[in-house]
Amino acid sequence: MTTNRAAFMETEKGSFVVRDAETMQPGPGEVLVKVHATAIQPADAKIAKFAVLKMEYPSVFGGPVAGFVEALGEGVKKVAVGEPVVSGTKFYVHKKAGYGGLQRFAVVDESEIVEIGDVSFTDAVTLASYTPPGALFGASTLHLHRPTIPASPLPASEQGKKILIWGGSSAMGALSISYAKQAGYTVISTSSPQNLSLLRSLGADHVFDHSDPSTVDSIRALFPIDYWFDCISLPATVSTIFKILAPEGSPVTKANILMLLPPSMPGMPQPPEGVTLQFHRFSTHAPENADWAKWLLARGGFLERGMKEGVLKGVPAEVVGGLEKAEEGIERVHKGVSAKKIVVEPWSDC
Ligand SMILES: NC(=O)c1ccc[n+]([C@@H]2O[C@H](COP(=O)([O-])OP(=O)(O)OC[C@H]3O[C@@H](n4cnc5c(N)ncnc54)[C@H](OP(=O)(O)O)[C@@H]3O)[C@@H](O)[C@H]2O)c1
Structure with missing residues (x-):
């Protein structure tokens, strides 16, 4: 496996540094994704600029991620190595760098992963919001x-x-x-x-x-x-x-x-x-949402079919570049975008 690289925020409200990073191994029920696209959310900008959530630094933000399944944690059955997928990220829950999207390899939860077929990675990270x-x-x-x-x-x-x-x-x-x-x-x-x-x-x-x-x-x-x-x-x-x-x-x-x-x-x-x-407070894992999660996130569920069959539509994506453009992407979202999703491609050299 190639070395991981990530856009780290080194300190609270600090600046971004792109450097080599450890590739976290997926635990039980987790999946390692080789990330080809990740989106920047308003929440990422609010954490970066205003520290609205206490994080452990150095930290890696961003999500969802789309790419290919690289490795499976124990017990994972929903996807196979090599499949193209999209998934939400949980860096704000686990507070570990390996769970953020702004890196080449990210660990995600099997329950939130969705196989995407021929959908582009950019479209997938724009469409795959659970909110x-x-x-x-x-x-x-x-x-x-x-x-x-x-x-x-x-x-x-x-x-x-x-x-x-x-x-x-x-x-x-x-x-x-x-x-x-x-x-x-x-x-x-x-x-x-x-x-x-x-x-x-x-x-x-x-x-x-x-x-x-x-x-x-x-x-x-x-x-x-x-x-x-x-x-x-x-x-x-x-x-x-x-x-x-x-x-x-x-x-x-x-x-x-x-x-x-x-x-x-x-x-x-x-x-x-x-x-x-x-x-709006919502957990995809809460027992009362089990039926909802099955409807949306199961293999062949609404999100997978909605993306593959072109039923789901959202704002257009704007790809700002590779990890070096993560900080610029955060700035853009912080200043306010209109009808667009800012996307970073972690394997791009631009
Ligand atoms: N609670 C949760 O679980 C949760 C989850 C996701 C997002 N959020 C929050 O929800 C908000 C929206 O997220 P998002 O990703 O959809 O944002 P976004 O895409 O960045 O929102 C940009 C849009 O906001 C509109 N806008 C900005 N200021 C406005 C104003 N004063 N009046 C009316 N429209 C205004 C703009 O519309 P025009 O350009 O057309 O004017 C623009 O298209 C954010 O604050 C985010 O943090 C919360």
Whole structure:
């Protein structure tokens, strides 16, 4: 096996150093992946810039990873050596460098690995987020009816129901539109004007400019809306959603808004009476999500088929280069991207 190389963050809020690294061996239930593409998430940038999560340094961030299975830990049966796969990473749980994505060999959990066939590694790391399907279809989250391939009609109790996905041009929002449409829901979504065509191409039924003041009334005209998901979850987006639910002088429309950032964030407005804010916390391993995990992550499950059959769509990827570009990628995500996923290719010399 060739020597591993990784983009390490050496100290908390420090800078990145690319150097040789130990190749961690997979333990029971784990898989070693030769990483050909990995994505940078907003959470990576927040840990790197603001240390929002205590890590052990030197640390390696990044995920999901896509590449070829290099070695199997004890008991692994889901995949075989040499197969192309994608998987989420667990560096923020295990807090060991071997579990991060920004390196040539990373260790992942068998339960989260999905075989990808001919799907490109770049597309796979853009599409394989567990957050949108967790938020939409988890038993303790929005609990929408799960999609199938081919699509099947919604049960009578869900027919005609609508979901508002605020921030449809974010990576999480775009995938959420794709999942919700495949399930059969009517999707209302928002973005900047230049991204509205992307939202339409993902299948959204009603799209609105999030900064246009008339959007509040346009969305109210579509009431009733059954499910509310704020994929941006900043004070500004939450306060606009409150205006939709509780415009001055009108009665409050009761709703639960699922959020991707904690409602306890500084500056978050207080919800009007009858409106609740629910922070999305989700574990693919929790016993209550066992059925969900089987549906999404099993061999031949929804994620594998959704990627292979082109059902799942998301924001486009932008490959910034090899490990030397990891820091630049983190900076880009920190400054804010619009309708794109930043991807690093650890075997590229660029
Ligand atoms: N709780 C969890 O488990 C979890 C999981 C994943 C992500 N998250 C969090 O969820 C958030 C979204 O993640 P992501 O990866 O989808 O982000 P992303 O792709 O980086 O989001 C970029 C998008 O955000 C939109 N945006 C930025 N500021 C906005 C504002 N003030 N109003 C409306 N839209 C705005 C932009 O839309 P336009 O360019 O169209 O304006 C842009 O397309 C992040 O904060 C992330 O940390 C949480």
